[in-house]
Amino acid sequence: MKKVEKLVKILLIMVMMVAALLFADLVVLALMVAQTDEGLTTIPLEEISRQLQRTAGEDDNVHYSLSKQGMDIVDRFEGFVFLMEDTGNVVWSYHLPEELPLHYTVRQIVQFTRFYLEDYPVFTRIVEDGVLVVGLPRQTVWKYQLYFRIATVELLSKILPLLLLVNAVLLLLVPVILIRRDAHRREMQRTSWIAGVSHDIRTPLALVIGYADELAHMAERDMEIAARAQRIKQQALRIKTLVTNLNTSNKLAYGMGVWHREKVLLPAILRESICDMLNRDFDEKYDIDVRIEETLESLYVSGDAELIKRLIENLMNNAVGHNPQGCSIKISLTQQHRFLFHKTVLEVSDNGCGVSREQLRAFRFARHSDKLPEHGLGVRLVRQIAMFHHWHVSFCNNPENGFSCKIFIQ
Amino acid sequence: MMQYECRILLVDDETELLQMVGKLLVKEGYKHVDRAADCGEALRQTQENEYELVLLDVMLPDGDGFTLFEQIRRIKGSRLPVIFLSARDEDHARLRGLGLGADDYITKPFLPEELLLRVKAVLKRTYNLEDETGSDRIGKALVDWGAGTICVDGEDYMLTAKEFMLLKKLCENRGRILSMNVLCDTLWPDGSYGYENSLMVHIRHLREKLEDNPSRPEHLLTVRGLGYKLK
Numbered sequence: 001m002k003k004v005e006k007l008v009k010i011l012l013i014m015v016m017m018v019a020a021l022l023f024a025d026l027v028v029l030a031l032m033v034a035q036t037d038e039g040l041t042t043i044p045l046e047e048i049s050r051q052l053q054r055t056a057g058e059d060d061n062v063h064y065s066l067s068k069q070g071m072d073i074v075d076r077f078e079g080f081v082f083l084m085e086d087t088g089n090v091v092w093s094y095h096l097p098e099e100l101p102l103h104y105t106v107r108q109i110v111q112f113t114r115f116y117l118e119d120y121p122v123f124t125r126i127v128e129d130g131v132l133v134v135g136l137p138r139q140t141v142w143k144y145q146l147y148f149r150i151a152t153v154e155l156l157s158k159i160l161p162l163l164l165l166v167n168a169v170l171l172l173l174v175p176v177i178l179i180r181r182d183a184h185r186r187e188m189q190r191t192s193w194i195a196g197v198s199h200d201i202r203t204p205l206a207l208v209i210g211y212a213d214e215l216a217h218m219a220e221r222d223m224e225i226a227a228r229a230q231r232i233k234q235q236a237l238r239i240k241t242l243v244t245n246l247n248t249s250n251k252l253a254y255g256m257g258v259w260h261r262e263k264v265l266l267p268a269i270l271r272e273s274i275c276d277m278l279n280r281d282f283d284e285k286y287d288i289d290v291r292i293e294e295t296l297e298s299l300y301v302s303g304d305a306e307l308i309k310r311l312i313e314n315l316m317n318n319a320v321g322h323n324p325q326g327c328s329i330k331i332s333l334t335q336q337h338r339f340l341f342h343k344t345v346l347e348v349s350d351n352g353c354g355v356s357r358e359q360l361r362a363f364r365f366a367r368h369s370d371k372l373p374e375h376g377l378g379v380r381l382v383r384q385i386a387m388f389h390h391w392h393v394s395f396c397n398n399p400e401n402g403f404s405c406k407i408f409i410q
Numbered sequence: 411m412m413q414y415e416c417r418i419l420l421v422d423d424e425t426e427l428l429q430m431v432g433k434l435l436v437k438e439g440y441k442h443v444d445r446a447a448d449c450g451e452a453l454r455q456t457q458e459n460e461y462e463l464v465l466l467d468v469m470l471p472d473g474d475g476f477t478l479f480e481q482i483r484r485i486k487g488s489r490l491p492v493i494f495l496s497a498r499d500e501d502h503a504r505l506r507g508l509g510l511g512a513d514d515y516i517t518k519p520f521l522p523e524e525l526l527l528r529v530k531a532v533l534k535r536t537y538n539l540e541d542e543t544g545s546d547r548i549g550k551a552l553v554d555w556g557a558g559t560i561c562v563d564g565e566d567y568m569l570t571a572k573e574f575m576l577l578k579k580l581c582e583n584r585g586r587i588l589s590m591n592v593l594c595d596t597l598w599p600d601g602s603y604g605y606e607n608s609l610m611v612h613i614r615h616l617r618e619k620l621e622d623n624p625s626r627p628e629h630l631l632t633v634r635g636l637g638y639k640l641k
Contacts (some may be wrong), residue, residue, distance in 0.1 A: 195500075202497035203424050206519035210430045213522045240519050244499065258501055271589035271636050278633070279586045280521060290635030297606065306501065 007182075011175035019171075045125040048073055048081060049132050062129070064092035078137050080120075084109075085130040097135075114145050187254040198247040201239070208236040234281070241317060245381050248310060252384045259304040259388065266299045266308070266409070267292045270333060270346070273309035277316055285326030286319070292333045296344060299333070301409060303389045311385040314378035315348035315405050321378075322403060323352030349404035354397040363395040379405075413530065413539050416462035417442035421452040421478070422495065423471050427518075431465065431495075431525070438526050449473040449481075456482050461490060463533060466512075468496035468503060479510055491536045493528065495520075531582050546581050548640065549629045551620045553577060560619045567619040572597050572612050580630070580640035589637040613638060 051070025057063045064083055066074070074081055074094060082093035082100075088109065090102040100118060108117075109131075113124050117133075121141040125132045212232040219225035251257030274290060282288075301308075312331070319329045327350045336343050355363070363379050379395070382405065386393040392408040418440055422428045428445045435443045444459065446452035449472045456464070464482060468475035479492055491513040496503065499517045507515045513532045516525060533539060546553045552561045558574050559566045569577065579596045580588065594605045597612070613632075617624035631639045 198499070199497050202499070202518040203427055206497075207424075207426055207430060209519050210427075210434065210522055214430075214434075236519065237521075247499075260501075265591065268589065268591035271591055275587045275589045275592075275633075275636055278636075280524075288636075292635065298604070 007179050008176065011179065012172075015171055015175060043077070043123045043134055043136070044073060045123055045132070045134060048134055049125050049127050052081075052083070052127065052132065054129075064129075066094050074134070080135045082133050082135075083127070083130055084133060091130070115143060188256070191250050191254055191256045194247055194250045198243045201243055205236050205240050209233050212236065230281075237280070241313070242377065244310075245314065245377050248307070249377060249381045249384055252307075252381070252388060259307060261302050261304065263300045264303055264305045264308065266301050266346075267297050267333060269305050269308050270312060270331065273312040274316070274331060276309070277313060283320070283326070286323075287326075287328040288316075289328060289330045290332075291330070293335055296333050296335065299344065301389070307385045307388060311382050311407075312348070314382050318378050318382075318405075319348065319350040319352065319403065322355060323350060325352075327352035327402065344409040346407040346409060347404060349398060349402060351398070351400070351402040354401060354403045360395060360397060382407075413533055414439040414441055416440065416533050416537070417444070417460065418529070419444045419446060419452065419455055419459075419461045419464045421446045421449075421464065421470070421475070422467040423447050423469070424467075434522050434526070435529070447471075449478045452478060453481060453485075456485055461486075462537065463529065464490065464492045465495050465529070466492055468494060468498050468507070476506060476510060479507075479512065483511070489536075491532050493532055495525075527583070527586070534582060548581075548620055550622070551629075553581070562619070569619075570612075570615075573616050573619075576609075576612050577616060577640075580638065584640050587633045587637055587639045591637075593637060 048066075048070055051067040051073070053065045053067055055063045055065070066081065070081075071094065080093065080095040080097060082090045082096050084104060085091050088104045088106070090096070090104075093102075097118075097120070100120075104112075111117075112122050112133075116122070117135060119138045120135040121138075121143045122133050122135040125134075212229045216226045216229035216233065219229060248257070252259075270292065271290070274288065278288065316329060316331075319327060329348065329350045332345075332347045334345055334347070336345050359376065362376055363383075383393055386407055389409075394406045394408075396404055396406075398404050418435060420428055420431055420435075420443065422431070422445075425447060428447065432443045432445055444455055444461075446455050449470050452464075452466075452470075455461075466475045466479060466482075470478065475494060475496065479494075482490065482492065488511060492511075493514040493516060494504075494507040494512050495516050495518065496507070497518045498504075504515045504517070513536070514528050516528060544554060544556055546555070550562055553559075553569075554561060555578070557566075558569045560569060561567075575597055576593060579593060590606055590609055594609050597609065598605050613630065614624065617627050617630050620629055621627045629641050631641060633639055
């Protein structure tokens with residue numbers, strides 16, 4: 001999980017870096033545009049029209065001229081200006097190219113207001129005397145008319161923020177999804193690998209158990225060899241349990257197993273798993289005491305029978321593993337009453353030496369981690385199986401002696 | 411047919427396991443045990459020979475055990491019992507094997523005695539071997555399965571239908587503890603809950619016929635809180 005978190009952090013940093021780079025690119029582009037345009041796209045038409053001066057001549061006609069400031073503006077663009085009356089006649093001009101006519105038809109006016117005048121990009125402004133036309137040198141401005149329906153613009157104004165929001169969410173979600181998919185693939189690989197090892201180890205274990213059994217029978221007269229062969233067999237069975245636990249634990253942790261939730265008669269499962277254990281060369285130094293309350297004989301629970309059997313088996317194995325000198329193992333299914341509530345409790349306890357405080361803490365607060373515990377895989381699996389069934393589980397050392405695990409079923 | 415006269419075919423690609431299980435069966439007393447390491451060899455042997463049981467691995471070099479099982483069943487019919495002996499412990503593999511009609515599914519690694527017991531149980535179930543061997547001895551008592559009686563000191567006691575079923579189940583699993591739920595399921599397969607007291611009555615009646623002192627049984631033992639065991 002730490003690896004996944006690290007990957008998420010790296011990806012988020014990358015996303016932020018990409019966003020920052022995009023912003024930087026936009027700023028650079030804007031600066032470049034500003035530099036090359038030199039304000040061409042924003043012709044100060046209003047300013048130029050203000051700088052147009054009118055003086056009454058001796059012939060009672062109006063004479064036009066551009067102030068020094070106005071000329072400076074036009075010169076900066078290397079452009080030209082002319083004033084056209086409503087009749088289409090040019091009544092005044094400044095730096096007007098020679099090839100341009102001094103009279104314009106309506107058709108020409110309509111054309112150059114939208115596009116170009118003899119390839120000169122021109123801009124118009126209505127003034128009191130007619131139309132002021134400001135032109136720029138050829139090949140300096142790309143001029144194009146854009147039209148949008150109002151409804152489209154309104155729709156865009158509504159959709160654009162939403163699109164931006166969706167983009168932002170996608171930008172955050174996509175890396176998370178990718179990481180999750182990668183983590184899932186890794187989990188699958190890990191589960192398959194463990195399942196593969198679990199599968200491959202079974203045949204050699206069958207051989208070890210078979211040969212150890214044969215050796216024990218062959219050396220019946222030599223008690224020591226027979227006992228050692230028996231021990232080999234027990235250890236091989238222990239490896240089998242460990243591998244099965246590892247496989248099951250992994251499948252439960254990553255949700256890879258095929259588990260069932262069906263109605264199972266709990267007392268029957270309980271007895272069956274204990275019988276299976278006892279029928280499998282269970283050491284006689286362990287005394288088993290099973291107590292099932294009569295009222296609970298018909299207790300059906302929703303769950304996976306195989307997992308419940310594994311839970312019981314692991315708790316019994318735990319008692320055996322912690323008490324090599326032998327002990328009594330008590331398995332009970334009872335009802336506990338508290339105020340108005342009653343709970344069904346499955347308890348597996350022993351009168352052995354109990355477990356250390358550290359182990360107890362590890363049992364109680366075991367969380368999933370990439371690090372495999374050195375011990376206690378069986379108890380960890382008990383916790384996982386209880387969680388799978390939505391049962392509460394508690395571990396404690398008995399007040400007198402021994403260890404106890406209580407599973408609160410309902 | 412005698413139990414040990416039954417011919418068994420072992421199919422597994424692990425030569426060493428094949429040898430070990432073969433030796434185990436021969437040592438137990440089975441006289442005819444053949445081995446095959448792949449599907450082709452197994453099919454050839456089933457076509458050429460008659461077998462009473464096939465022990466079949468699921469993963470084989472030239473195919474899978476499930477397909478081989480179906481081919482064997484096509485050749486020999488459903489009468490030939492098959493036990494899967496597999497390293498695959500997943501539920502779906504076990505269910506597939508049993509769903510196809512296999513008689514048992516044993517997961518590796520297995521205890522040798524468990525394998526022998528299961529082989530014996532399948533053979534007994536399929537060929538009604540009790541009828542052939544006729545009897546089982548429990549202490550001083552001799553159970554005659556054909557007649558449905560228990561003979562103790564020359565005196566015959568009739569077994570009721572339930573007692574017969576109960577004793578048969580216990581004999582099939584002799585030496586193993588059987589939970590009371592399993593025994594109730596045997597006697598009342600349509601729904602066994604609530605029959606625990608009736609089971610105890612049948613056990614008491616059986617003890618009266620089998621044991622010298624029914625209140626201190628030596629053969630049909632109670633395992634407190636769990637069930638019963640026939641020694």
